Amino acid sequence: MTQPNPDQHLEQSYRLAQARYAALGVDTEQALALLKSISISLHCWQGDDVGGFEHSNRALGGGLVATGNYRGKARTVAELRQDLDEAYRLIPGQHRLNLHAMYLDSDTPVPRNEIQPKHFESWAEWASTHQHGIDFNPSCFSHPFADSGFTLSHHDHGIRNFWIEHCIASREVGAYFGQTLGTPAVTNIWIPDGYKDTPADRLSPRQRLRDALDKVFEQDLNPLHNLDAVECKLFGIGSESYVVGSHEFYLGYATTRQKLICLDAGHFHPTETIADKISSALLYVPELLLHVSRGVRWDSDHVVTLTDELQAIMHELVRHDFLSRVHIGLDFFDASINRVAAWVIGTRNALRALLVALLEPSALLKQYEREGNFTARLALQEELKGLPFGAVWDRHCQQEGVPVGFGYMDEIVNYETRVLAQRA
Ligand code: RNT
Ligand code: ZN
Numbered sequence: 001m002t003q004p005n006p007d008q009h010l011e012q013s014y015r016l017a018q019a020r021y022a023a024l025g026v027d028t029e030q031a032l033a034l035l036k037s038i039s040i041s042l043h044c045w046q047g048d049d050v051g052g053f054e055h056s057n058r059a060l061g062g063g064l065v066a067t068g069n070y071r072g073k074a075r076t077v078a079e080l081r082q083d084l085d086e087a088y089r090l091i092p093g094q095h096r097l098n099l100h101a102m103y104l105d106s107d108t109p110v111p112r113n114e115i116q117p118k119h120f121e122s123w124a125e126w127a128s129t130h131q132h133g134i135d136f137n138p139s140c141f142s143h144p145f146a147d148s149g150f151t152l153s154h155h156d157h158g159i160r161n162f163w164i165e166h167c168i169a170s171r172e173v174g175a176y177f178g179q180t181l182g183t184p185a186v187t188n189i190w191i192p193d194g195y196k197d198t199p200a201d202r203l204s205p206r207q208r209l210r211d212a213l214d215k216v217f218e219q220d221l222n223p224l225h226n227l228d229a230v231e232c233k234l235f236g237i238g239s240e241s242y243v244v245g246s247h248e249f250y251l252g253y254a255t256t257r258q259k260l261i262c263l264d265a266g267h268f269h270p271t272e273t274i275a276d277k278i279s280s281a282l283l284y285v286p287e288l289l290l291h292v293s294r295g296v297r298w299d300s301d302h303v304v305t306l307t308d309e310l311q312a313i314m315h316e317l318v319r320h321d322f323l324s325r326v327h328i329g330l331d332f333f334d335a336s337i338n339r340v341a342a343w344v345i346g347t348r349n350a351l352r353a354l355l356v357a358l359l360e361p362s363a364l365l366k367q368y369e370r371e372g373n374f375t376a377r378l379a380l381q382e383e384l385k386g387l388p389f390g391a392v393w394d395r396h397c398q399q400e401g402v403p404v405g406f407g408y409m410d411e412i413v414n415y416e417t418r419v420l421a422q423r424a
Pocket of ligand 1: 045050064137190231233264291300331
């Protein structure tokens with residue numbers, strides 16, 4: 001008897017899955033076509049534990065901590081790109097890169113308030129060759145002027161101004177990427193500002209931050225080149241008692257200034273999920289940036305896994321047709337496992353959750369809800385969890401020419417031996 005080959009197995013599984021979904025009125029081919037059109041922005045900072053290439057060798061600051069010492073961390077721009085290329089090869093679809101200002105490509109040190117597009121030319125060339133859009137971030141941490149724990153809201157005019165200039169310069173770099181690559185860069189401002197212990201004055205830093213941001217955004221930039229986002233946080237390591245850029249602060253700011261708000265999945269109280277915030281925020285701000293991450297207790301930055309919370313986020317985007325108004329970025333840094341694998345695992349999971357959302361008969365669920373049939377709504381929601389989305393996902397990977405299932409680990413192991421292990 002001849003055994004069917006693995007490709008035939010995949011084909012058979014897919015056909016069975018297709019029929020199961022069709023019985024619920026879901027077209028798997030349409031879901032896959034949509035999934036192909038979605039780009040995720042991979043964050044450069046997973047590749048080197050948020051180090052950057054500024055020739056300064058400063059320890060990571062701003063309350064950010066990358067734990068672990070797995071071999072093979074990227075030490076140069078070239079190594080980071082090589083690792084990114086490998087990650088993109090193992091992820092189905094065409095994706096973006098989210099770059100921090102501290103990852104500039106310059107032989108000599110450049111003060112942060114003096115960064116220019118020319119320091120990022122090689123990134124633009126690489127991105128254009130590989131068809132990646134680029135998103136951007138000012139780096140307001142790991143710097144002597146951030147050591148006090150305050151940047152844009154600092155009481156010292158000179159220090160505050162330094163960070164204002166850095167953010168203005170960053171928007172210009174964002175616009176340069178957007179114009180060069182033909183797809184707008186989302187330039188996202190996150191600052192660590194806050195107090196470890198109970199403040200005496202919660203108001204003044206917020207007034208200063210509001211005014212500083214207004215200066216940063218004074219110059220209108222073409223939205224086809226650059227989109228501005230602001231990112232809130234509940235607390236950080238070292239800013240447990242007070243964070244200047246809280247959710248209320250930035251929701252108010254983004255609403256009144258019509259900026260994008262960035263919701264990071266790890267930046268809220270552990271029982272609060274950003275999935276429930278998307279439909280509210282999008283009533284008042286034009287677009288959203290998501291930092292898809294995974295909070296574990298007090299850490300906000302674990303590699304994204306296929307959790308209920310991730311699934312809830314993706315359901316929101318699909319059910320309300322928000323995909324065109326939401327930019328999906330990742331934000332985690334794990335130095336205890338193979339860093340390329342971390343990108344691949346996290347991005348593939350974000351895409352898998354998107355696929356599950358695309359395979360949902362949401363019209364039917366909404367109908368049950370309108371009819372007050374909450375029993376059927378619950379029953380169907382639970383049944384859907386057992387449907388064979390994995391066969392549809394495998395089909396997608398196969399069609400996109402990337403390893404199916406656990407198969408990508410063979411490539412990761414091979415890359416580790418060939419490349420990462422050689423970095424002493
Ligand atoms: C920090 C924020 C921010 C950073 C990156 C490096 O809490 O989430 O997005 O992770 O800018
Ligand atoms: Zn974030």
